[in-house]
Amino acid sequence: MEQSIKVAELPKKQKKSKDILFHLLTKYGTVLAILVIVLLFSVLSGEFFTYKNWTDILRAISITTLVAIGVTLSLIVNGFDLSVGSTVSLATISSTIAMVWFRQETVVAICIPLVIGLLVGLINSFLIVKIRLPDMLATLGMMYMINGLHLTITKGYSVYNNMPLQDGTLAPGKILPSFLFIGQGELFSVPFPVIIMFFFVITVHLCLNYTKFGRLLYVTGGNEEAARLSGVPVKRYKAYAYALSGLFASIAGIVLASRIGTGQVSAGASLLMDSVAAALIGYSVFGANKPNVLGTFVGSVLIGILLNGLTMLNVPYYAQDIVKGAILVGALTLMYKSRKVT
């Protein structure tokens, strides 16, 4: 009798330990992947695990992360913002133009793109909330318009110090050193963009998890109808999310302009996909199963480390997209698998 009970219990226990393993994997899989990759690169390349390289990695991901924070916010309200990449380009161009063409001070060169970013976000909000266009389509349209706009303004040329203008004269201004500090400077041997990134990651994380504002953003995305019936002004919160998304894209644009030191056209185009990938990978971090800023940061770190390591190992840049895609698929698999279980 006793024996038969033991036999019956055994497979149950095994199943349980398998479940726990799976649970751990879904919860910490992404972090584990980062550790494994770090270990691997450290063994393969002596240069990898150094302070300088780490600051390089963080500096490299700081701009993507800033854009990805905005994407995360739009994902939280169950929307999507495709226009962030082109907003980055527009912000880059507008801040450099302000200095180079119109000899404006750093403060103005920062404020103008911020206003533009906010404006783009508000137009997105208007199209999605008031006119009720589907989010993807509205922001896709905006993406094209902003892209065209910033190319039209610059006639397709990049903006740099004392560049020749349309009428044959040279541009009067140049990009100021105080502006360049944003992207190139260091505080206590930490790159300034990295400080900006950490500041916003922590601030937004606190806002999302410990304030009414954050709660209502999540609630709006969780179930719009139920939230509305409970008196949540869902339209307003959706509008906030898109406005902030535009704002963060423009902050990223300013950092980018300062980092390169010129206003490159279409500079933000590649940032859209990277930031979306980071935000989606973020779903699976710590088993959150929802968009969250810390996860987004971890996602961006994962992508950054991979690209850095692969570059060190002389893997050509065009092959790196394969790795990015694979990581994204892996993270999403973990997320959907764990959703099925619960």
Added chain:
Amino acid sequence: MTLRMKRIVKSFHENAVLKEVDFTVEKGEIHALLGVNGAGKSTLVKILSGQMKADSGEIWIGERQVSLSSPHKAIAAGIGIVVQEVDTALFPELTVAENVTIHEWMKGSAFVNWKKRKERAKQLLQQVGLEIAVDRLVSDCSLSEKQQIVIAQALSRNVQFLILDEPTAPLSETETTTLFQVMRRLKESGVGIIFISHRLPEIRAICDQITVLREGKTVLQSAVSLQTDDQIVQAMLGKQLATLKEKEPRIRETPLLQANQFYVPKLAKNISFTLHEGEVLGIAGLVGAGKTEIARALVGQDPSSNPVTIKGKQWMIKHPRKAMEAGLCLIPEERRKEGILIDFPIDQNLSLPHIHKMTKIGWLDRQKERRLAKEVVEKLGIRASSPMQTARLLSGGNQQKVSIGKWLDTGASVFLFDEPTKGIDIGAKVDVFSIISSLAEENKGILYFSNELNELLTVSDRILVLYDGQFIAERRINETTLEELMSLATGGIQGGTKHQGSRTS
């Protein structure tokens, strides 16, 4: 031939849902399968229709043991199911003929013989007694027609045993009668029918045999005629249900909510009524009478162009937020879609309508939120492992309590309940009723929209009967009977005495 399920066991993780259930259905009988929510009915039915696999146990059809490891195998064995949500079994953009014959068509040749196909569809529909143009799109059919189309589909696959999962819940009285005719016809042709329903009168009207499940065990197997209603209910509950005693209606005079020629946009009709303080006003109406439409208009979900008067003050309610300001709240019928946030923890659900009270300059006071959640959970008897549990994991009745509980501390004075007992078990129903009467004792006004007329008789003080978007009668509960309400609600008695609201207009 007999369908026998023997010692069926099924558990999910640690949770044993079926503990050695025995279930037997003969061909040519209508067999009621009964049990409160969570008794294991759906699981048993899913196993029988091949959607789920039992952990152990045997299934026999006649002298043959069968394995029903996939829906396909169940169909091959002659077991068909009409699911509760018939829309999921149909293709809305295809015609009736295409839908009815879809399974034969998939087996047939690559080319379609339309004429043959339509004839075959007509023939199958005749078997269920449905006369309908086979060229119509299924999306244009009524719910009861769709059910019959699904039954015809099953017939095309030579069904021996047919499961009907709560088919009458969304049907009107006449539609139910039609369905019963179809069931009798099928029974005569030798099909064994498994009929799942919560409604005892229906079971008495149509079923031969009854099996009652309770907590994953078979507790009663008998001919229906040998059991009294009390015995069946007792088998379902496992304890004697305290009979709700006849109560005297509270007669209240202070008007709380007055609607005078209030326009309901979705119905394109005007309604008038008065709700008094401390009164439970039942709105009796069958499915399609317009209950949800009225409730939605009152709380500004479908904003009306007319104001309502609350405590003597006029309010134009254009938005649910405005309704909250006016002290109006709705516990919606679709609780999983509209009542609660299914992926959020209980405490966050409960705090949502008054989240502004949980904040200090924008920062959430989580402690306060949890304390409040704990109070509500204890007060309403919400069964959960902790107040931080996700609402998805709760049973229907407990989800409903969350949907109600979030309004308790908001200071709302008028509560609108839209079909609050839909899909919850008897225990939870009793709890919901006691919440409602304690709200009434606190001088709140309650509008109770329901098609469960006997429940309306237990819970309300006064009942307005809604038929086709209009109040056609008003009754105090001690002046009326279930039969009278039913015939009013089905449009059987036209007019009756006009109710107070229409008199004043």
